[in-house]
Amino acid sequence: EAQVTQNPRYLITVTGKKLTVTCSQNMNHEYMSWYRQDPGLGLRQIYYSMNVEVTDKGDVPEGYKVSRKEKRNFPLILESPSPNQTSLYFCASSLGRLSNQPQHFGDGTRLSIL
Amino acid sequence: GNSVTQMEGPVTLSEEAFLTINCTYTATGYPSLFWYVQYPGEGLQLLLKATKADDKGSNKGFEATYRKETTSFHLEKGSVQVSDSAVYFCALSDGIFGNEKLTFGTGTRLTIIP
Numbered sequence: 001e002a003q004v005t006q007n008p009r010y011l012i013t014v015t016g017k018k019l020t021v022t023c024s025q026n027m028n029h030e031y032m033s034w035y036r037q038d039p040g041l042g043l044r045q046i047y048y049s050m051n052v053e054v055t056d057k058g059d060v061p062e063g064y065k066v067s068r069k070e071k072r073n074f075p076l077i078l079e080s081p082s083p084n085q086t087s088l089y090f091c092a093s094s095l096g097r098l099s100n101q102p103q104h105f106g107d108g109t110r111l112s113i114l
Numbered sequence: 115g116n117s118v119t120q121m122e123g124p125v126t127l128s129e130e131a132f133l134t135i136n137c138t139y140t141a142t143g144y145p146s147l148f149w150y151v152q153y154p155g156e157g158l159q160l161l162l163k164a165t166k167a168d169d170k171g172s173n174k175g176f177e178a179t180y181r182k183e184t185t186s187f188h189l190e191k192g193s194v195q196v197s198d199s200a201v202y203f204c205a206l207s208d209g210i211f212g213n214e215k216l217t218f219g220t221g222t223r224l225t226i227i228p
Binding site: 004020033035040041043044045048054058059092100102103105106107108111 | 148
């Protein structure tokens with residue numbers, strides 16, 4: 001089954017403790033992206049990657065890191081999480097350019113930073 | 115920069131009512147426009163898209179027409195069902211090569227009452 005898989009689905013942690021949210025897709029998609037969803041703000045793009053070893057900042061990259069060493073994986077890293085990063089996070093992938101191809105979303109990861 | 119403005123929610127309608135959710139945009143270049151739907155506890159799914167002016171996207175009885183003169187992409191459905199209850203997001207990709215950002219509106223929560 002074609003899918004985007006995020007782990008963990010839920011995480012409660014404390015300020016400053018490094019964490020990684022994994023994202024994997026089995027569709028051989030070139031494009032991957034991370035978003036955060038906050039009430040009243042909709043989805044905001046954090047980082048995106050157009051291919052292996054190619055990443056770029058979205059609209060809200062501060063406090064996050066990403067890497068794209070393999071085509072299927074695109075982990076999101078919070079080196080020193082803070083409470084303002086408490087949010088619902090989505091990973092997405094698409095076959096090619098966003099203007100032509102739909103994005104496929106994972107089911108989300110709810111992070112709570114205390 | 116790019117932006118998407120959606121009508122404020124929540125929207126509550128009776129089953130079989132006519133639905134309109136307004137969406138207007140600001141963008142450079144020639145954007146592609148999308149409507150995504152998010153059912154409770156799930157990630158977003160592409161509902162429909164339009165890639166150039168006057169294009170009409172349609173899916174599952176929903177329609178939206180790309181109006182360049184009014185910079186709008188309003189979502190409509192002639193007769194809604196309880197199963198249409200979800201959050202709807204308007205989004206755009208500005209189509210500039212090498213800049214694969216997707217900008218979302220804040221979302222409109224729709225509830226259909228039997």
